[in-house]
Amino acid sequence: MNKIFKEFTFPHGKKVRNKIALAPMTTYSSNDDLTLSNEEEIYYNSRSKNIGMVITAATAVSKNAQAFTNQISIRDGRYLESMKRLATSIKKEGALAILQIHHGGRMNQPDLYPNQDIVSASAVKAKRDYTVQPRALKTSEVYDVIDEFCNATRLAIKAGFDGVEIHGANTYLVQQFFSPHSNKRTDEFGGSLEKRLTFPLKLVDRILALKKELNEKEFIVGYRFSPEELETPGITLNHTVLLIDELASKDIDYLHVSLSNYKQTSVRNTYDLEPIVTKLVKVINKRVPLIGAGSIESNEDVDEALSLGYDLVALGMIAIADKDVVQKLMNNEIPSKEISKASLLPPQLYNRIKSWEGIKKRGYTAK
Ligand SMILES: Cc1cc2nc3c(=O)[nH]c(=O)nc-3n(C[C@H](O)[C@H](O)[C@H](O)COP(=O)(O)O)c2cc1C
Structure with missing residues (x-):
């Protein structure tokens, strides 16, 4: 059990006091101008005690990136103060602050943000009732989106974050x-599996180049x-293995897999019983x-995840x-699954x- 509470050093030297992170979670609770609300500040501060890092x-990296109601924004310098408050609320408790940078693309809902241009790799509607057919980005606009992620990273550095998560x-x-479902492009960003790798890999390269330019080792x-x-x-998992092989060869500090269960097996190929993590x-x-x-x-889950x-x-x-x-896991106590006012969540x-x-x-129960 103790292994999880040991300090960890990321590949480029940043130290984290233990190996537990807060998973990135949308709060639907920004102020109406998309700056951090007081309730969010209280929530982040409360989750930053004892934990290693908060993601x-x-x-949202731009006006067109907004996918959720009251989603915090980092689209330009007007949001710097809001982002500083977010980084500070986390860091003052000793946790690392990692900003997740995001663009919703075709998952954006048409009625949520007026005059939003709903864009994607190709004009293919997602298989979700609330979505609409997006407009395919022009090649030059794809480079603009990469710039938006870079601008967000620059602002995140200015705001005092320890890192960004793409x-x-x-x-x-x-x-x-x-995805072969949403990317049917015929330019350098699409078509074959290799070309579908172009956007994620270029995005990572550009962010790493910015980090170098700013000497943020x-x-x-x-x-x-x-x-x-x-x-x-x-x-498919075969596609992902290729993406991960490429990403792991780059100068990034971590990969983070999003699963509903950390030990789950393939959902597409139910005959494959090897856990995805393996x-x-x-x-x-x-x-x-x-x-x-x-x-x-629980501590049992943590142990199994590490093993x-x-x-x-x-x-x-x-x-x-x-x-x-985190305190409870440290004390070998069982965390509560009751969501109540005492959980200090923003009301939305x-x-x-x-x-x-x-x-x-x-x-879980909520009352
Ligand atoms: C309320 C809520 C909001 C979420 N928002 C995000 C998000 O903004 N970004 C993201 O990558 N994942 C998001 N997720 C997924 C979580 O990061 C996590 O992967 C998922 O909840 C599974 O972990 P869990 O079983 O410990 O909850 C969200 C999950 C929840 C419950």
Whole structure:
């Protein structure tokens, strides 16, 4: 058990006091001008005690990137003060502050933000009722989107964050470029599997180049990905192995896999009984640390996750329910699964979670 509470050093030298992260979680609670609200500040501060690092909610890199109601923004310098407050609320408790940078692409909802241009790799609608057919980005506009992620990174550095996590998971724009479902392009960004790698890899290269230009040697650059898609065609584990092999050869500080359960097997090929993490660990081959997430809720889960080969773990729902989860794990106590006012959640997050059927199945209660 103690292994998880030991200090860890990221490849470029940044030290973290233990190997537990807060998973990135959208709060739907920014002020109406998309700056950090007081409730969010209180929530982040409460989750930063004892934990190693806090990965923030998906933060929109541009006007067209906004995918959720009241989603915090880092689209330009007007948001710098808001971002400084976010970084400070985390860092003053001794945790590392990692900003998740995000673009929703074709997952953006048409009625959420007026005059939003809903764009993607290609004009293919997602298989979700609330989505619309997006407009395919022109080649020059794809480079503009990469610039937006770089601007967000520059602002994150100015705001005092210890790193950024590229949101390449959960069906959003970065993943849309890698997916055979959403990317039918014929330019350098699409078509074959190799060309579908272009956007994520160029994005990483540009962010790493910026870090170098600014001489930010220890600044963490992480990448979150979803290993499979349910759609046909969709991302398969074979595709992902290729992406991860490429990413692991780059100068990034970590990879972060988004799963509903840290030890799950393939959802596309149910005959394949090898845990996804085992495949990932083989291809990464110790080149970069791997963060695991998905139903990690107890010391037993943490131990098993480490023995499967994850280097760090990220806590989601259990950290929403119990703000003192890390302290409890340290004391070998069982964290609470009761979501209440004492959980110090911003009201919009609390109300949403309360209405989710799925939480009961996982043993959570909300009152
Ligand atoms: C309320 C909520 C918001 C989420 N928002 C994000 C997000 O902004 N970015 C992201 O990559 N994942 C997001 N996720 C997924 C979590 O990071 C995590 O992968 C998932 O909850 C599984 O972990 P868990 O079983 O410990 O909750 C969110 C999950 C929840 C419950």
